[in-house]
Amino acid sequence: MNAVDTVETYVEGDRAIPIVRDTDVVAARLAARALASRVGFMGTDLVLIASAVSEVARNIVAYAGPGEVILSVVQNRSRLGLQVIARDRGPGIADMSRALEKGFSTSRSLGLGLPGSKQFMDEFRLESTLGLGTTVTMRKWLS
Amino acid sequence: MRVPILKQGDYVIASIQSALTDDDLLHLRDGLTSHVGQYRSKGVIVDVTALDVMDSFATRTVRDLAQTVRLRGAKTIIVGIQPEVAFAMVQLGLELGDVGTALDLEEALEWLHHECR
Numbered sequence: 001m002n003a004v005d006t007v008e009t010y011v012e013g014d015r016a017i018p019i020v021r022d023t024d025v026v027a028a029r030l031a032a033r034a035l036a037s038r039v040g041f042m043g044t045d046l047v048l049i050a051s052a053v054s055e056v057a058r059n060i061v062a063y064a065g066p067g068e069v070i071l072s073v074v075q076n077r078s079r080l081g082l083q084v085i086a087r088d089r090g091p092g093i094a095d096m097s098r099a100l101e102k103g104f105s106t107s108r109s110l111g112l113g114l115p116g117s118k119q120f121m122d123e124f125r126l127e128s129t130l131g132l133g134t135t136v137t138m139r140k141w142l143s
Numbered sequence: 144m145r146v147p148i149l150k151q152g153d154y155v156i157a158s159i160q161s162a163l164t165d166d167d168l169l170h171l172r173d174g175l176t177s178h179v180g181q182y183r184s185k186g187v188i189v190d191v192t193a194l195d196v197m198d199s200f201a202t203r204t205v206r207d208l209a210q211t212v213r214l215r216g217a218k219t220i221i222v223g224i225q226p227e228v229a230f231a232m233v234q235l236g237l238e239l240g241d242v243g244t245a246l247d248l249e250e251a252l253e254w255l256h257h258e259c260r
Contacts, residue, residue: 022164029196030162047231051198058165058200116199116235 019086020066025057028069035071036082040142049082049140052117056086056136059114064090064134074139081122081141089133093126146171150182154255156248158190165200172208179215186255187212190248192223202237209242218258219243220251 015035017028032053033046041049053069060067067088074083114136118124121138128134144167149156155178157171175187189208194201209219220243224232232238243258245251 022166026162026164033195044227044230044234047196047227048234051196051231051235054196054198054200058198116237120234 015071017069017071018066019057019060019068019088022058022061025054025061028057029054032069032071032082032084035073036140039073039080039082041082041140045140048120049084052121052138053084053086055114055117056084056138059134060086060088060090064088067133076141079141081139084138085135086138087133087135092130092132093128093134094130146174148174148178150178150184153184153259154186154188154252155179155182155184156188156190159192159194161193162195163201165204168201168204172204172211175208176211176215179212179217185217185259187217187219188222188248188251188255189219190222191228192225194228197224197228197232197237199235199237202232202239206240206242209240218255220245220254222246222248222251 015031017031018024019028029050033050036046036049057069060069065088067086067090070085070087072083072085074081114126117138120140122141123137123139125137126134127137144161144163146157146159146163146167149158155175157175159171163171171189175189178184179187187208189205191197197205205221212219221239222245224244243251243254245254
């Protein structure tokens with residue numbers, strides 16, 4: 001799992017989107033796409049960022065709602081990036097390595113949700129405590 | 144947002160106008176499946192030009208739709224997958240299986256005419 005670097009600056013304030021029902025999943029991915037576009041991401045990257053947010057937000061609705069998705073523009077040296085934090089106070093994930101395996105899913109999706117997003121993002125951290133909740137932190141840097 | 148379903152001869156056409164929730168996608172799948180029975184349609188066209196992402200849930204729902212429709216005696220074709228959405232699907236390893244695809248409505252109608260002869 002990629003470590004999450006220390007970020008020197010938050011370029012602008014966090015935008016938090018409450019995640020309760022499936023309309024919130026759409027709101028979160030559209031907001032992520034809009035912010036990513038302002039940062040300078042284009043084309044397929046915008047779709048991949050929106051897809052990643054869709055997957056993590058859907059996981060909250062399906063397993064652990066309510067929760068939130070927090071979007072920030074981050075900077076590390078001269079690089080700009082988008083940070084996505086998805087967190088909930090749900091049951092937590094019992095087997096975290098399996099949750100990131102392709103083809104593993106306990107409910108509705110293809111089991112490609114988290115692994116696909118992890119592969120695309122530059123940084124991806126999954127933290128989960130049984131009974132306390134799960135936090136996914138993802139960053140994509142502008143190349 | 145619900146997707147309107149139009150009947151056009153032997154076919155039913157659903158044209159997605161905006162980003163859809165998971166619930167909207169399931170509603171569309173069920174609506175199209177029942178329309179096929181109601182109108183004895185031979186083909187289903189789903190226009191996804193306006194869809195912002197085809198993530199794991201959307202991809203699976205489209206595959207389920209095509210399979211269900213096939214069991215009801217009709218064919219499904221997906222129209223208008225945008226190039227950046229196609230690139231993203233490939234990168235994420237998401238596959239539509241043997242669901243038909245076409246660039247636009249005209250090509251989809253031609254394909255159905257051929258397939259449903």
